[in-house]
Amino acid sequence: MKLYKYLIVFLAVIATSCDDDYFDVNGSETKPTTSSLPPQFRIQGAIENTTAQAQYRGSREVLGITQYGAQNATNYYSETWSSSLTTGRYFLWQNAYVYSLPNTADLIVLGERYASPNFVAVGKILRAYVLGMTTDQYGDIVLDETYDGVSSMNITPKFSTQEEVYETILSYLDEAIVALDEPSAIDLNEEGGDVLYGGDHEKWKKFAYAIKARYLNHLAKKSSYDADAVIAACQLAINSNELNAQKLYGGGPVSNDIQPFSTDGYGSSRMDYFSDFFVNLLKNPLNLDDAEWDPRLTIIVPEAVNGGYEGVVIGRGLNGEDGDNFSLGNGGFYTSLNSATDMITFSEVKFIEAEARLRKGDKSGAYTAFKIGVQADFEKLGVDAAATSAYLSLLDTEIGESNIELSHIMVQKYIANVLNPETWVDMRRMDYSSDIYHGLQRPENVNLDIFPNENDWIQAMMYEYNEEDRNYVNMPTNDPYVRLTTPLWWNTAD
Template identity: 70%
Template sequence: MKIFNSTYKTLIALSLVSLVSCSDDYFDVNSSQTAPTTTSLAPQYRIKGAIENTTGTAQYRGAREVLGITQYGSQNVADYYSETWSKELTTGSYFLWQNAYVYALPNTADLIVLGDKHNAPNYKGVGKILRAYIFGMTTDQYGDIVTEQTYDGESSMNLTPEFVTQKEVYKTIFQLLDQGIEELGQPSDIALNQEGGDVLYQGNKEQWIKFAKAIKARYLNHLSKKSSGEMAYNADEIIALCQESFTSNQDNAMVQFPGGEAENANQPFSANGYGSSRMDYFSHFFVELLKNPLNLDTPFEDPRLPIIVPEAVNGGYHGVVTGRGLDGLPSEDFSLGNGGFYTSATSPTYMMTYSEVKFIEAEARYRKGDLPGAYAALRAGVEADLEKLEVTSDQINAYLNQLDTAFGGANITMSAIMVQKYIANMLNPETWVDMRRMDYSSAIYPGLQRPENVNLDLFPGADDWIQAMMYEYNEEDRNYVNMPDNSPNIRLTTPLWWNTPE
């Protein structure tokens, strides 16, 4: 068996720690056929594992712990650590790092090596696109991370790799995406879906290229506070990438879950999924936002509300205030978090959607002063998401008419863009990036408040919000010489590079 290079584990430690310390991880449930094993196989037998580890481990973990920040879902108990940013969270008991470096990234590295070995550059391209996606999710939650000295499919293990700055990580992301696009355009000896492993796009290279351009637009848009230097925000470049990427919901990057008895066959946040406990209930903030998403004096309920939140209780929809729990009230008073469009057994995990692309374009046009163009993009994004959720045509038209009246033409606001993007990106960790870029503003997200019972030792002021995650304790144990300052008062409260104006 090939020994793959996580950033902090020997093979024995990997086998024990990754399977014991995190009992509800994706591959803790059953022996996985997609976990990293060896590079002796051909790439068509590894692409499925690369895709599924990206979504089923890394993205799932990236979304799970930040539910108490993005406030899509809430716990049934008060003072839960990930909702109040305390206790276990401050000790590094948070496993996106493990899931990214132990499971997801090694698969992409092997896919790149195998693609090169078997003269299959399209597999190398997919590997690099997925690698960029994982690096992006990881750096956006931690800041400085490991890139060049992590497992590459060929080199010997390095237990003390060097970290690079987030600025350098972003350069690597853009480079990987550009290379991936180029390699997907080259002839290959092995078709991309040779063994049915391309569970994202079924071998359609043009859609993979669109996906890469959409990701690049997303990460360039993160630079909204950068006004100078080589990484300055460039609205025109973002708009161009958006127009070259997704053109309809048919391009959406999503992994579908089949449902079944095994936990890992179900959408993680469904009742039988391995992350169901983090979606006990929908949050008060999310439910109330859907009751009046256009922030009108006379509320106009979003038609997506009963589709996303399937259970009306006591004559309506009621969410749990994040950090408060049930507060002694009967559980029947609140809308359960499982069973809706995003939280049913067969619900997909969305990596990138056409609606998000249009919201990115809307923000870029808004920032350059093209307000009519921004509204056109916003409207297209809203319509796409309504169609994705199979809202009826009459309801779509009624909602768009309300949107036209409130924000049409030059009346568009940044709040209108970000609220619609928040709704459409449910359970995607990208939402946390947006909320930090928008400084957690209640003017942008009407009704947004910090969770109750927030850790006041670290966040004493009403405007103090969490900015990053702690590096995991096992990384600190093995690589403290290279790791940035992991003190909770530094790590959790210091804005990331892209969130620092310059």
């Protein structure tokens, strides 16, 4: 691949070698940096910075909350919600505003400049995706006054409310869907840069509808929640595993061509082992008296050196135990060198539909969507047909459409969305309920100063400390006792 043609916008390469360096986009040159190159040379960089930078960082910093992976060290700050977690260092904020959002802004500007609304559409879809991840971790964020590829940068931008951000996300998606049907001077895959969908407009539209369904469904606690609108978006969204929105990796040799959570990946240190919670959930996902191992367990989780499948308790680390007794975090379906990063998949779309149908009282429709979602995940992971059929039959025996509950949907969605930051949204929407996610507990050694009660769970991330230093006048409170414990807008009832 001729990487020099795409600029990948050099930030991706720099980021992989200097993962924790903060490139202060708001405090650097204030003039726009949009290049004169046409948009076909920028689309790959926009896609890859969305996944390899923003989504990766959004996943990595919440692993101690979503509890997919665990550290080998005891009392690691991100697992116990303490130390530099409370001072706002090197989180999604940096990667979204420095790497990802500028690329999407440039793609929109270049698409307009070169009479190619299909590139404008892709820029808006990716921008909606990144803004969604960012607001879902912080709440109020910078929106209208961030880098736009045209205006001089404002180093003290105002913040927009999360409600305003959600309105913008949905507008971007609707506008993009329309723009994808407009004639364009340049094909999306003119230079092979569309590494997501190869220039297929219909696939991009299904991706946009899938994101729309996701964000409409986040509003389940709001009076504006419309289950029918969620279901309608799902019907137009990704409808097969072949259309899954995934960033593919080749497995090397350069660092930006390997899965970040694999061995030697720049996020591998956060995935020392799979967690005790996740491994136990896979051992008994249906919460049966007689545990039935999920066939996906051995595909996702490597066997421990000393045999068996055991996870490390979040916050405890190895605590003097032999690491060979536990399942390494690197090397499974999601954490091998060539593992893909899922943005949104067919299975997630069906679980979103199942939840929406259940909320409107359509148990039959909910169960049907639920089963399709489970089957889609099994097929994505390559589970053999006999094991898949047996598991689906078990669902009929143990659940059935008359007994489908929210817990069944959310547990399967949790398993299907490994390492996706969307899981943190779901866990907060479900109020971290152990009735929903059976076996879920707070980490050991959790920060009792901020989270003194057993029902206290982290609700949002601290804003980046650079933003606080530079833009404290406009930034909402960054007091950890408030920020970390206050539910976001979509998580409060009207």
